[in-house]
Amino acid sequence: MGEISCSNGNGINGKNHTLAGYRKSCWYEEEIEENLRWCFALNSILHTGATQFQDIALLDTKPFGKALVIDGKLQSAEVDEFIYHECLVHPALIHHPNPKKVFVMGGGEGSTAREILRHKTVEKVVMCDIDEEVVEFCKSYLIVNREAFCDSRLELVINDARVELESRTDGHDVIIGDLADPIEGGPCYKLYTKSFYEFTVKPRLNHGGIFVTQAGPAGIFSHTEVFTCIYHTLKQVFKYVVPYSAHIPSYADTWGWIMASDSPLTASSEEVDLRMKQRIKGENRFLDGKTFTSAATLSKAVRKSLDNETHVYTEGTARFIYGYGKNNQG
Incomplete structure (x- = not known):
């Protein structure tokens, strides 16, 4: 149920307006309940893959450091x-x-x-x-x-x-x-x-x-x-x-x-x-x-x-x- 999306801030598409306060950012989003989602910014996506049993990802997140995600559920984050x-x-x-x-x-x-x-x-x-x-x-x-x-x-x-x-x-x-x-x-x-x-x-x-x-x-x-x-x-x-x-x-x-x-x-x-x-x-x-x-x-x-x-x-x-x-x- 987790999704990773990348977009440019404030609706700017395809241009990197760093000097104007805009920058491209990636976000991880997890659906906690049907009407409730939790998301945070990423520095990078370190690895994604799929095993026989589970989908896995390792993300470098801005607020929580490295985070292990399995089947779209955050399992463990470096800072806590x-x-x-x-x-x-x-x-x-x-x-x-x-x-x-x-x-x-x-x-x-x-x-x-x-x-x-x-x-x-x-x-x-x-x-x-x-x-x-x-x-x-x-x-x-x-x-x-x-x-x-x-x-x-x-x-x-x-x-x-x-x-x-x-x-x-x-x-x-x-x-x-x-x-x-x-x-x-x-x-x-x-x-x-x-x-x-x-x-x-x-x-x-x-x-x-x-x-x-x-x-x-x-x-x-x-x-x-x-x-x-x-x-x-x-x-x-x-x-x-x-x-x-x-x-x-x-x-x-x-x-x-x-x-x-x-x-x-x-x-x-x-x-x-x-x-x-x-x-x-x-x-x-x-x-x-x-x-x-x-x-x-x-x-x-x-x-x-x-x-x-x-x-x-x-x-x-x-x-x-x-x-x-x-x-x-x-």
Whole structure:
């Protein structure tokens, strides 16, 4: 649903009137909803391509730096991706008493692995992404993650995450869902279902293990798309479920994550800070104990929707965010 267009400012066609205050500019435009679009100026289009599973593009944007776009949806932008990836990774690893083995579903750009590998307790990270071309693309273009891809603790697997998890006999302390959003025709929506959580994810968690997933838009108007039903679905499978959210500027919305376990997820703000200081190399830019407490304190409207949600996510009753994957484009 993303489009790139180039035009001359103020209706000037074919002439470069730089001295008069006019200049040619390119814009990326993403259709967030049927009547709502989000656009920003580009410095350049670094790469576009199509894989077996997805359409991909790397854009150099004026407001957000390099931005990775998959199936017309902005996945990650250079200036604020740290918000998303710190929120996805650190709460689960910090709430676990001693995370050594971590499995990542998706995560092809390498940023999730980068954040996990900052944890001193971690001995092994398995990153399983279905799309080898996206992984290689990100290895080539996203310099910030090159060190993570070279870390000896990282095992990179190209496979469907469900197939890979079901084929493995080893357990994991933390399993992370860094998957593309559930969109119609996309490759990932089946990995948000109750059956997948119950029969594939949960049996692969070690005792005290924690599962966390990105859970789509969680804004005041957007949280009922998939956030609430992913939460309700996880509640059918795990004893303790914690939803949380944060605003990500390049997404033009608040984003949601959900953490789940059969062990209590009750670390205090002070305990989170202490564990971060003891376990994590370097300083987080966004997340600390107070920030996580704030992120997990959702608004009245969102809490009410979470409490009232009755929909369980299955393959036959899937919900999607706005947009279409490569295999279902009109």
